Amino acid sequence: MRATVLIATDVFGNTPAIASLCRQLNASCLVVSPFEADFQAETEQQAYQAFLASGGVATYAKKIHALIEEQTQLRHVIGFSVGASAWWMSSAARSAHLQTASLFYGSRIRNYLDLPSHCPTHFVFAEHEAAFQVGDVVKRLQEHGHQAEIALGCRHGFMNPYSSGFSLKNQTRYLEILTAKVQTKIQPEEKLCVAQKLVA
Template structure:
């Protein structure tokens, strides 16, 4: 068994490496920049670069390839666009090694509500999002097979120390929960 942590638009960071080091299960980082530390100045710079150079489609395809090449059972853990990439591949074939997934504050799921996941996925939504109504998305997904939903009293990015919405209490609580995956 191993964990694959699928990063947000910031990619591999020291904070994400610290996060993955807290697991007793072997854990690897999947990021959109092939392991390169990008060190973006701010969230807008990261978003612009990701949108222009990578895209969600390419990131999803890259994740799918990584999962297919895995040699052991996998838990997927994704943040923001990483959670969106997990969601996007969840209805594809040949993902039998995926045991479960957890996706945090994926804002792009709202564009892919037709997806029917082939593996159990737990979606954690923030209390609100700037560009859409979280309650509407949760309502659309609440009876979906293989999908469980939870809303937390934090904002998008609460698990990312680089985010202005980072919340130490939320981070600690979720890390404790993830260790039991």
């Protein structure tokens, strides 16, 4: 069965936690990582340095976009951190075949708030981010008609057990939301109505 869910990982890449996420979603998943081969980092800093060495967010964005263009059966995108930013930067306005996108704490999204999206996009930001004011970003996204929210009490990385910001409570909550989302069938006419609303 061809994958219907694309998971764009954070700087830790394709870890056992991502494999666990795929099992919990109970859907066929295609995982894209910033790295060409299996990669394991002992610390978050080591993972980030390896990410920069691999070409950073611009290279990752091109990789994700190529997969989206090639794998036209994909219906859902789930992105974490740099994966969320990279998809938003490169593919949000071009992915007409997608039904939903769920983007978690994509820090670089703050520099691309005016981009259109061809599918309903749900942004979830951690309340505590050192580099920017989360509330301002969420407000701007909401003004553009997107579903955007703040995960209260959370730090960047709250969905990833390998991150210092991990929150089991919030990971459990959002996994339930994601599972319901990827299991829901959206009819073509419903998607058309959403697309027309976004364009209007």
